[in-house]
Amino acid sequence: DTGVSQNPRHKITKRGQNVTFRCDPISEHNRLYWYRQTLGQGPEFLTYFQNEAQLEKSRLLSDRFSAERPKGSFSTLEIQRTEQGDSAMYLCASSSRGLDTGELFFGEGSRLTVL
């Protein structure tokens, strides 16, 4: 399978714990995005990487959230001191070109439930 891969697919955690999600983009794609989606809403942009550089970051990404893409390949999204409001689907997407002409391809998502 050469699509965007995310893991874990599901994570249940207690409030206050830290969680980390991993995303492996399509191999030739140098652009990587994280989105968050809650029930009944469209995905909301969190952050964007081009190669290893984090070039855009949403105000939604509080200090408890950090994303990295250390070698320009896979990426991790860490949430520290989780809160119940963090419960959502975390979606990773990748692209080979900028959005002016390119398209985003999403992974299957990592669903987070904070108890």
Add this chain to the structure above:
Amino acid sequence: QKEVEQNSGPLSVPEGAIASLNCTYSDRGSQSFFWYRQYSGKSPELIMSIYSNGDKEDGRFTAQLNKASQYVSLLIRDSQPSDSATYLCAVNIRRGAQKLVFGQGTRLTINP
């Protein structure tokens, strides 16, 4: 005003009919437009992209863009029960910006 707006539905269409999904956006400088299909519990799947005014057809799907009216639509011809899903409109609202803004999605049900 939301940056990207869609009717949340649900929109119910008989099998074999044309389903019409609509989306408006607020930023006149928006450059690229996308339709995604999302089945319940799954991630969004790209159906169509459109970058210039007019129609773009791909199989049973036609995307229509009218930048003057800040309006983009998706037509699904010969609707099938398997088309039942939530359809998300996404807009790259500023040239050079690397984020898509999504509408809340329209839930479409095709009735056999």
